[in-house]
Amino acid sequence: RLFHIRTPIILFVVVFATLTSCLALGCKVGFYQATCPRAESIVQSVVKSAIRSNPTYAPGILRLFFHDCFVNGCDASVLLDGSTSEQTASTNSHLRGFEVISAAKARVETECPGVVSCADILALAARDSVVETGLPRWEVPTGRRDGLVSRAEDALKLPGSRDSxxxxxxxxxxxxxxxxxxxxxxxxxxxxxxxxxxxxxxxxxxxxxxxxxxxxxxxxxxxxxxxxxxxxxxxxxxxxxxxxxxxxxxxxxxxxxxxxxxxxxxxxxxxxxxxxxxxxxxxxxxxxxxxxxxxxxxxAMVKLSQVEVKTGNEGEIRRVCNRIN
Structure with a gap:
């Protein structure tokens, strides 16, 4: 049996070269400290409660985040409903955890309307899911904005289960x-x-x-x-x-x-x-x-979370995660 870590109180502050581009675009750890200081703790609370009631949410949310970032960047486009959205792609047919992200967004919106993006909530939730299953906590840079486009055909970019x-x-x-x-x-x-x-x-x-x-x-x-x-x-x-x-x-x-x-x-x-x-x-x-x-x-998760991020005036901050404003 190989090691199994149960030390979520340890904090990894991950700072390395790949963050530079995101920082230049406006991402940073604690992006919402002044505008919505409880955002991260709210997301963590919702995710922890969900996973403790149903442990399968942990891999579900992690996979949701991966599938989002690999298709046109970490912009929450995978969360958008629609007859031809990413969700309808065959490779996304078993994605789960949408309701947890929606619940976290609703809680955050109650406290800070129109401030925190769904893309950031998903990135934070992915981190919190991993922490809940045994890894130490690490810091997640925030400041992403939500995408406006979601196309099923773009999901072809995802790695497949038969890939060499x-x-x-x-x-x-x-x-x-x-x-x-x-x-x-x-x-x-x-x-x-x-x-x-x-x-x-x-x-x-x-x-x-x-x-x-x-x-x-x-x-x-x-x-x-x-x-x-x-x-x-x-x-x-x-x-x-x-x-x-x-x-x-x-x-x-x-x-x-x-x-x-x-x-x-x-x-x-x-x-x-x-x-x-x-x-x-x-x-x-x-x-x-x-x-x-x-x-x-x-x-690696921090680097993944920097893939093709939208910041500044790009995209928007959605009011609800499954549709654009």
């Missing part, structure tokens, strides 16, 4: 994220689940071989086949980090080494020599350096 390591590297690089940040951020799957539809192709007839994916551990394969029958219900959810789904720890990486990665894209990170070396660094983390993953995940 090379394709994943390319997609992350397009957002200014390097290979180490890719491997680190995918570690968020430690608290995630996936529908059988995303990986059942690996279990019975992989690449038209009439056999399972040979990279799956033979002792683990029956477990997956029991959960996901060949012609069964493909909406059934399966833990991506077997035995540790509610704890934000590094056991996800150990499972990749053992051939117990559920998604093909995750398994590819172990079978590719470059990404395997980076996966190995988190497997090798011992107690003297057990905060290595936590620190790197915090840094």
């Amino acid at each position: 390591a090379e394709v994943q590297i390319e997609k992350f690089a397009a957002k200014g994220l390097n290979i180490e940040e890719l491997v680190t951020l995918v570690g968020g799957h430690t608290i995630g689940t996936s529908a059988c539809a995303r990986f059942v192709h690996r279990l019975y007839n992989y690449s038209n071989t009439n056999a399972p994916d040979p990279h799956i551990d033979q002792a683990f394969l029956p477990h997956l086949q029991t959960l996901c029958l060949e012609h069964g219900d493909r909406t059934i959810r399966v833990d991506l980090d077997t035995g540790s789904v509610n704890n934000f720890d590094t056991s996800y990486y150990e499972n990749l080494r053992k051939g117990r990665g559920v998604l093909e894209s995750d398994t590819k990170l172990w079978t590719h020599h470059i990404t395997q070396n980076l996966v190995q660094q988190f497997i090798s983390v011992g107690r003297p350096n057990q905060l290595t993953f936590s620190k790197k995940f915090a840094r």
Whole structure:
């Protein structure tokens, strides 16, 4: 069993070069200190309450944030309703946590109308979700504004569950994220689940071989086949980090080494020599350096939160998160 950190009182102040561009655009830690000083504590309270009543909100909100930032930047466009909005894309069909973000926005609006963006609330909620499941807290720069456009076709930019390591590297690089940040951020799957539809192709007839994916551990394969029958219900959810789904720890990486990665894209990170070396660094983390993953995940999340942000006069501050003003 690899380490599991339960020290949310520790505060990581993440300051590094990639923040410069956002700071230049007006983002900063404590952006709402003068205009809505309780904004962050309100969001934290709503998120904590939601996750304690339903732990699946934690991976849901984290995934919601990732899917938002990867499509036209961290601008809350994924929250917009519409017949052709990002929400309608097939890759977004299982997104959840919208109601938690809406509840946090409503609470903040009651105290500070028209001040705090949905984009910032989502970024804060993603951080708070991770903290609630075991990682130390880190500071999130705020000052983003909400986007005005949401198109389903733009969701094609998202990494897919069958992507090779090379394709994943390319997609992350397009957002200014390097290979180490890719491997680190995918570690968020430690608290995630996936529908059988995303990986059942690996279990019975992989690449038209009439056999399972040979990279799956033979002792683990029956477990997956029991959960996901060949012609069964493909909406059934399966833990991506077997035995540790509610704890934000590094056991996800150990499972990749053992051939117990559920998604093909995750398994590819172990079978590719470059990404395997980076996966190995988190497997090798011992107690003297057990905060290595936590620190790197915090840094990667802050960098992700800077992707194509809108500030100043761009976009708007929505009154409600699911529609433009």
